[in-house]
Amino acid sequence: xxxxxxxxxxxxxxxxxxxxxxxxxxxxxxxxxxxxxxxxxxxxxxxxxxxxxxxxxxxxxxxxxxxxxxxxxxxxxxxxxxxxxxxxxxxxxxxxxxxxxxxxxxxxxxxxxxxxxxxxxxxxxxxxxxxxxxxxxxxxxxxxxxxxxxxxxxxxxxxxxxxxxxxxxxxxxxxxxxxxxxxxxxxxxxxxxxxxxxxxxxxxxxxxxxxxxxxxxxxxxxxxxxxxxxxxxxxxxxx
Amino acid sequence: xxxxxxxxxxxxxxxxxxxxxxxxxxxxxxxxxxxxxxxxxxxxxxxxxxxxxxxxxxxxxxxxxxxxxxxxxxxxxxxxxxxxxxxxxxxxxxxxxxxxxxxxxxxxxxxxxxxxxxxxxxxxxxxxxxxxxxxxxxxxxxxxxxxxxxxxxxxxxxxxxxxxxxxxxxxxxxxxxxxxxxxxxxxxxxxxxxxxxxxxxxxxxxxxxxxxxxxxxxxxxxxxx
Numbered sequence: 452x453x454x455x456x457x458x459x460x461x462x463x464x465x466x467x468x469x470x471x472x473x474x475x476x477x478x479x480x481x482x483x484x485x486x487x488x489x490x491x492x493x494x495x496x497x498x499x500x501x502x503x504x505x506x507x508x509x510x511x512x513x514x515x516x517x518x519x520x521x522x523x524x525x526x527x528x529x530x531x532x533x534x535x536x537x538x539x540x541x542x543x544x545x546x547x548x549x550x551x552x553x554x555x556x557x558x559x560x561x562x563x564x565x566x567x568x569x570x571x572x573x574x575x576x577x578x579x580x581x582x583x584x585x586x587x588x589x590x591x592x593x594x595x596x597x598x599x600x601x602x603x604x605x606x607x608x609x610x611x612x613x614x615x616x617x618x619x620x621x622x623x624x625x626x627x628x629x630x631x632x633x634x635x636x637x638x639x640x641x642x643x644x645x646x647x648x649x650x651x652x653x654x655x656x657x658x659x660x661x662x663x664x665x666x667x668x669x670x671x672x673x674x675x676x677x678x679x680x681x682x683x684x685x686x687x688x689x690x
Numbered sequence: 691x692x693x694x695x696x697x698x699x700x701x702x703x704x705x706x707x708x709x710x711x712x713x714x715x716x717x718x719x720x721x722x723x724x725x726x727x728x729x730x731x732x733x734x735x736x737x738x739x740x741x742x743x744x745x746x747x748x749x750x751x752x753x754x755x756x757x758x759x760x761x762x763x764x765x766x767x768x769x770x771x772x773x774x775x776x777x778x779x780x781x782x783x784x785x786x787x788x789x790x791x792x793x794x795x796x797x798x799x800x801x802x803x804x805x806x807x808x809x810x811x812x813x814x815x816x817x818x819x820x821x822x823x824x825x826x827x828x829x830x831x832x833x834x835x836x837x838x839x840x841x842x843x844x845x846x847x848x849x850x851x852x853x854x855x856x857x858x859x860x861x862x863x864x865x866x867x868x869x870x871x872x873x874x875x876x877x878x879x880x881x882x883x884x885x886x887x888x889x890x891x892x893x894x895x896x897x898x899x900x901x902x903x904x905x906x907x908x909x910x911x912x913x914x915x
Contacts, residue, residue, distance in 0.1 A: 552693060
């Protein structure tokens with residue numbers, strides 16, 4: 452369970468997060484919506500320990516963040532709009548490298564890498580260098596990289612950026628089938644600007660506006676056509 | 691649960707070597723720069739034998755420093771631009787282990803440039819640099835360069851004008867390494883007595899040790915946002 456209380460983050464004199472309160476249950480898939488600069492990525496960076504909060508409190512599974520982040524890192528998987536991959540290494544070498552960093556047992560490492568490549572449909576391209584891959588293939592490999600250590604928490608920062616319709620649909624399927632986000636196998640937080648996709652994929656929606664949670668609710672309780680109106684109202688109310 | 695320290699260092703160094711062997715971006719530009727620089731020095735300075743012996747140590751280290759800076763900038767900038775630096779920092783590993791892994795990769799590339807320089811300077815300046823003691827100085831000097839350079843490059847990598855910032859920040863910090871390596875090299879090449887070059891090698895070793903220790907404690911704070 453992830454609990455965020457009165458979280459603030461100030462860059463210089465500019466407050467990006469102004470008191471976020473959010474509670475995310477185990478197995479929940481939360482869509483974090485909001486305009487550019489609303490603090491979505493900053494919030495994810497704080498959760499991964501890449502950025503320190505200015506105030507407030509966060510606990511992940513009872514561990515205090517950022518002080519006890521080392522205990523949580525093994526449980527985090529990250530997918531970003533940047534692939535976080537090495538262009539001149541092959542798909543297999545990339546996954547092997549991250550498998551080593553995440554201390555996967557040596558005897559099962561190669562097997563796990565091969566299985567993940569198969570599951571994202573890149574088994575036949577395992578020995579190919581990443582810079583020969585299309586953007587969609589690179590993002591599929593990025594999913595495999597994020598899941599190589601089977602994390603309990605998956606953080607997705609605008610994962611659909613730069614993908615065409617087919618690649619986006621394939622990514623939906625991968626998140627569903629491989630990451631198991633819909634079945635509640637993992638706690639997932641995804642930042643996105645795509646309201647339709649957020650509604651169809653996730654279990655809960657939070658709208659960030661001016662550094663605060665302006666709206667929070669269960670996706671099933673919101674008709675798909677209402678989400679754009681709620682989004683606009685939330686942003687309008689904050690301005 | 692964090693990954694064993696040595697395993698992280700080895701994995702990162704292996705990854706950098708593998709990527710460089712395949713991409714050949716860094717070492718090729720470093721070696722080309724070094725080769726062109728030493729040729730310019732050789733044609734620009736028309737020196738007699740004694741003067742050549744005295745100046746070759748300086749030429750060696752000036753070229754290694756500038757060629758090395760070229761590679762260092764690329765080494766961390768590539769991680770930052772692709773976002774892979776975030777993936778490394780988010781992994782369950784000791785951050786100082788990430789530093790030593792990157793540093794070992796940079797050290798290997800700088801040493802490769804150093805030994806190319808030994809060959810080129812021997813040919814172009816007609817001074818025998820195939821001296822084991824000088825190789826020790828090159829190894830220690832490159833270790834100091836790679837340690838300081840990786841540390842400073844991790845500071846400047848977040849800056850907008852990082853390519854300009856890196857040499858401006860690095861060269862003053864690097865002075866103790868460059869001065870002691872140059873003085874030791876000149877003393878060895880001009881065949882001075884042991885007591886003339888040994889103190890410089892000792893100073894170089896001490897400076898390396900201090901920078902390696904500083905990196906262990908400072909890297910975590912440097913990469914923190």
